Amino acid sequence: MTEVLVAGGTVVTVDDENTIYEDGAVLVADDEIRDVGPTAELESKYDADETVDASGRVVIPGLINLHVHSGFIRGLAEDLPVWEWLVEHVDPTHRALRREDARAAYELCYAEMAKAGITCTLDMYRYMEEAAEVVDDYGLRAVLSPYVADRDGFEYFPSVQDNVDLVERHHDTADGRVKVWFGLEHIEYCTEAAYRRVADLAAEYGVGIHTHGEESPKKAQELTDKYGMRPIEVFEDWGILSPKTVVAHCVWLTNREIEVLAETDTSVAHCPTSNEKLASGVAPVPKLLNHGVPVGLGTDGIKENNRLDVIQEMKNAALLQKVHRLDARAIPGEQALRMATMGGARALGLDDEIGSIEAGKQADLVLLDFQQPHLSPHFGAENVVPNLVHAAMPSDVETVFVAGDRVVDDGDFRSGDQDAIIENYDEKAKALVERRDNEEWA
């Protein structure tokens, strides 16, 4: 067994009491957190093999990105509302996507997220066998939920059977770091039969379901007119809501829909930056939290964000509610941080394993260098969380542990060659866009 003592930092545990140790330490034993507490206490109790000096650093649990699509067209599909943007840019790019492109996207997006302190991701994309391999190679943690679609015109998306194959081959692999769920793109892409079959299969395999709720008010109304009930009520009717279901966005909800989410213990992936950029609206997050609905934070993809950065999502989640409700107390820093860590962990059913710095959990830790002008002054527990949420940046992330292994060390991505990843991705992106724009699609 190898013991590493991360010592002398400000440890923000996100435990039930929001405990912060100002001169704190974490003892990592192999892949687990063995102990957390004051540095002096842990130094006297343990004789670790290695000590990591965390002075001037803030230690937080690994961030969880509860909704992302790996992909390509960052900065190439701008200034459009969600449904125009999907039809004009996103779907045509999907048609042209090949397996080797998807792999390059996973390599780049997972490297970007690791460097931003994201240790666990709920990704919805295609050719996800490649994702399973990249997550394993890079030493990260992910829940994979493919973009299943079965309506006419979306034959290039994976089928329910493809998703079953992925579950059978990759669920609970890489020492438990890779999980596979069922993914359903959206009601406009999937039939009622697909939702019902996935509900049965998810129960049979004991895995979760990830899908999109409504972003656009116009689409929410169209679906209500079509089905005679609100979109979340349609999901309930089709049997997919459960404690193992994560619905992304949920911007436009009636009180009844919020009650349905609460009654079924279904989780929401709130994506504030994406909702702002696509002019979707403001999700009723304080109301969801008051009803006990688990809420985590998602970046959504690089095409709608344009950064895979959960620190930014914490800030935007807080600011969006404050300005929308004209209430400066809406979403305090502690709540934003909790959504980005424990909220995501609970949504994924992994709250016994990740989401906080507590003995017995997996050693997923992020050290941020707070010896920076924009993170000063240092008043310890008094201002560390507000500064983390409102002032920190991915470039402040110095070291990232996943299951006790360092995937980022001193700011460097350790699991792959960053320059080669970027070069390959750039090449694949250019060829993909050219193919998309020049080929005739049947």
Ligand SMILES: [Zn+2]
């Ligand atoms: Zn999405």
